[in-house]
Amino acid sequence: MENTSQVPVTVLTGFLGAGKTTLLNRILTEQHGRKYAVIVNEFGEQGIDNDLVVDADEEVFEMNNGCICCTVRGDLIRILSGLMKRADKLDAIIVETTGLADPAPVAQTFFVDQDVADRTKLDAIVTVADAVHLSSQLVDHHEAEEQIAFADVILLNKVELVEDNDIVKVNDRIRKINPFAKIIKTTRCDAPLDEIVGLNAFSLDRVLDIEPDFLESDHDHEHDDDVTSLSFVSDSPLDMDKFQDWFGNLLRTKGQDILRSKGILNFKGEEERYVFQGVHMLMDASPMGPWPKGKNRSSRVVFIGRDLDNMNLKEGFENCKSA
Amino acid sequence: MNADLEKLQETNKTELERRGSIFNIGAPATEAVTTRDQIAVGFGDGTVRFFQSGSDPKTVKAHKGVVLSMTNYEDHVLTGGDDGRFLKISSDGNIEEIFNFGSKWVDCVASHKDTKVCSSGKTVYIWTKNKDKPQTLEHQSTVAGLAFDNKGKRLAVSRYGGVTVWKLNNNKWTASNYTWKGSHGTVTFSPDTKYIVTAMQENQIHGWRINDKADLAMRGYPSKIKSFTWVGDTPYLVTSGSSDAVCWPFDGKEGPMGRKPIVVANGGKELATFVKALNGEKAVFTGFTDGSVLLAEIDESKKPIMIRSSTGAEVSTIAISSDNSQILIGDMKGSILLSSLWADN
Numbered sequence: 015m016e017n018t019s020q021v022p023v024t025v026l027t028g029f030l031g032a033g034k035t036t037l038l039n040r041i042l043t044e045q046h047g048r049k050y051a052v053i054v055n056e057f058g059e060q061g062i063d064n065d066l067v068v069d070a071d072e073e074v075f076e077m078n079n080g081c082i083c084c085t086v087r088g089d090l091i092r093i094l095s096g097l098m099k100r101a102d103k104l105d106a107i108i109v110e111t112t113g114l115a116d117p118a119p120v121a122q123t124f125f126v127d128q129d130v131a132d133r134t135k136l137d138a139i140v141t142v143a144d145a146v147h148l149s150s151q152l153v154d155h156h157e158a159e160e161q162i163a164f165a166d167v168i169l170l171n172k173v174e175l176v177e178d179n180d181i182v183k184v185n186d187r188i189r190k191i192n193p194f195a196k197i198i199k200t201t202r203c204d205a206p207l208d209e210i211v212g213l214n215a216f217s218l219d220r221v222l223d224i225e226p227d228f229l230e231s232d233h234d235h236e237h238d239d240d241v242t243s244l245s246f247v248s249d250s251p252l253d254m255d256k257f258q259d260w261f262g263n264l265l266r267t268k269g270q271d272i273l274r275s276k277g278i279l280n281f282k283g284e285e286e287r288y289v290f291q292g293v294h295m296l297m298d299a300s301p302m303g304p305w306p307k308g309k310n311r312s313s314r315v316v317f318i319g320r321d322l323d324n325m326n327l328k329e330g331f332e333n334c335k336s337a
Numbered sequence: 338m339n340a341d342l343e344k345l346q347e348t349n350k351t352e353l354e355r356r357g358s359i360f361n362i363g364a365p366a367t368e369a370v371t372t373r374d375q376i377a378v379g380f381g382d383g384t385v386r387f388f389q390s391g392s393d394p395k396t397v398k399a400h401k402g403v404v405l406s407m408t409n410y411e412d413h414v415l416t417g418g419d420d421g422r423f424l425k426i427s428s429d430g431n432i433e434e435i436f437n438f439g440s441k442w443v444d445c446v447a448s449h450k451d452t453k454v455c456s457s458g459k460t461v462y463i464w465t466k467n468k469d470k471p472q473t474l475e476h477q478s479t480v481a482g483l484a485f486d487n488k489g490k491r492l493a494v495s496r497y498g499g500v501t502v503w504k505l506n507n508n509k510w511t512a513s514n515y516t517w518k519g520s521h522g523t524v525t526f527s528p529d530t531k532y533i534v535t536a537m538q539e540n541q542i543h544g545w546r547i548n549d550k551a552d553l554a555m556r557g558y559p560s561k562i563k564s565f566t567w568v569g570d571t572p573y574l575v576t577s578g579s580s581d582a583v584c585w586p587f588d589g590k591e592g593p594m595g596r597k598p599i600v601v602a603n604g605g606k607e608l609a610t611f612v613k614a615l616n617g618e619k620a621v622f623t624g625f626t627d628g629s630v631l632l633a634e635i636d637e638s639k640k641p642i643m644i645r646s647s648t649g650a651e652v653s654t655i656a657i658s659s660d661n662s663q664i665l666i667g668d669m670k671g672s673i674l675l676s677s678l679w680a681d682n
Contacts, residue, residue, distance in 0.1 A: 069440045075497050078519030078539050088520050099403045101364030101382035
């Protein structure tokens with residue numbers, strides 16, 4: 015639900031040295047007259063140019079709700095609730111995570127905690143990637159893959175230090191992991207700020223922006239541990255009950271391996287489009303207005319995760335088609 | 338019961354609003370505590386204001402950001418802020434900085450007689466009389482609640498995964514752990530000190546019997562429990578978090594184990610956000626998400642009385658003066674009602 019009093023929160027991820035602090039300082043200094051709170055990690059890079067900088071501990075807590083992958087950032091809940099008691103209204107909050115952080119608990123905090131969800135909203139996860147080192151980081155650290163997988167926007171930074179054909183290679187590698195993130199190639203994080211903050215990327219209506227071009231079901235076989243993406247399109251309407259059974263069961267049993275999911279659905283007998291987006295086992299879904307006139311009513315779903323090949327996704331999705 | 342609040346709201350102003358004073362501070366009221374003859378309130382603009390019947394509040398500019406925590410200490414109050422300062426403040430505006438933690442928040446404070454306690458991050462700091470340097474108690478995760486027992490011999494510290502109860506013996510603190518999965522916030526000892534109870538990150542409260550660590554899981558709430566208070570001789574632990582004030586009986590050997598709570602003060606569609614006992618009575622004030630406050634006896638057959646009508650902002654604090662004559666109600670928009678509880682006052 016849209017609530018104008020909710021303060022937007024941008025989550026900034028990326029490995030040490032990729033340029034997170036450079037981007038952060040750009041946001042803080044170039045957006046004159048706006049009041050930001052910046053939540054940083056005590057091991058983070060120093061030199062942040064802002065009045066309101068809060069030290070966080072990155073305490074990841076398991077929720078006591080029987081859902082094993084449902085972890086949240088306990089410190090974030092505490093800090094956000096403290097910030098919401100301030101007399102002066104904040105325009106936005108930026109959460110900077112450490113280089114090796116898994117973005118899932120941060121994202122899940124906004125799904126799980128009611129107080130946080132009432133007063134703030136996750137705007138976007140922005141990942142700063144080092145064009146020089148990303149390829150090797152993706153091999154060595156699963157956190158690097160997760161940061162790419164969770165991102166709504168990826169700044170492929172330091173492109174001036176890389177040959178053109180290597181940029182194409184790293185760009186393709188990112189696309190294979192995450193087909194819907196916006197990739198911006200930058201030098202010293204010089205991307206337009208309005209493509210980084212104030213995006214409302216977690217708003218359900220943004221799911222409708224999934225560009226069909228990125229959606230390819232074919233992919234090379236990857237190592238089982240690699241994060242990949244799969245997507246499916248169907249032009250025949252789906253059966254709502256069948257879909258709910260399949261998708262609910264899928265998230266319950268495989269949610270740990272499904273990092274993010276998004277989709278637009280055409281249900282038989284329903285005038286409106288349905289959209290959903292999920293982080294691991296948690297998801298948000300709702301009807302989102304009628305289909306645009308003259309356009310194909312095709313359902314599209316995207317999954318980003320590990321071991322997707324063993325989830326019978328294609329078969330499961332096909333079985334949801336209305337008889 | 339459901340229509341109680343709606344019906345009561347029809348009579349625009351309550352008796353207490355008519356005879357009381359309303360102050361619009363413009364910043365959320367975060368905490369209120371009672372000193373000897375005043376009620377001190379901490380706000381989201383960093384001020385602490387001392388309220389007394391018949392005069393304007395005295396304002397002390399205490400913290401740069403939010404007053405996160407507050408407790409009374411002799412004739413003063415102790416406050417913790419998001420500016421990293423742990424302060425001792427008197428109503429004449431005198432501020433003594435006990436410690437400055439820099440960029441770390443001072444999340445919780447507590448006191449017992451001349452002992453001053455605060456937490457910042459995972460550490461609890463204890464200042465005892467005539468000692469400049471604090472004793473420190475370390476924990477595995479950030480401290481989210483502090484409570485002394487009534488003798489000041491035990492200090493309960495809530496955190497992720499349970500509560501550490503520290504016991505003071507010969508000037509040394511020894512730890513005993515009470516474990517329950519999940520994140521634990523505000524903590525309280527029962528008045529007879531046989532139980533400890535925490536408000537959890539999930540929509541439930543959790544208790545332990547101190548001597549055998551038996552668990553008491555109190556569930557079924559539609560929202561997080563932000564406030565609880567001990568009421569009457571039974572006593573009842575009355576909690577917020579539901580459309581009623583939920584009252585768990587802590588009498589007998591087993592306390593609330595296997596028993597159902599009593600529910601009073603139905604708020605209809607509104608959820609209770611703050612509860613406060615009326616000293617010496619088996620009655621509780623319950624504040625709701627819309628700013629209204631009901632006074633109810635712990636008796637499901639009795640009707641509650643509307644104390645404050647809706648303000649549109651959730652009740653964040655209620656305090657009663659030490660002589661039981663005045664009530665102060667504060668909300669998240671910074672509206673304060675100070676009124677006499679009794680008509681002949």
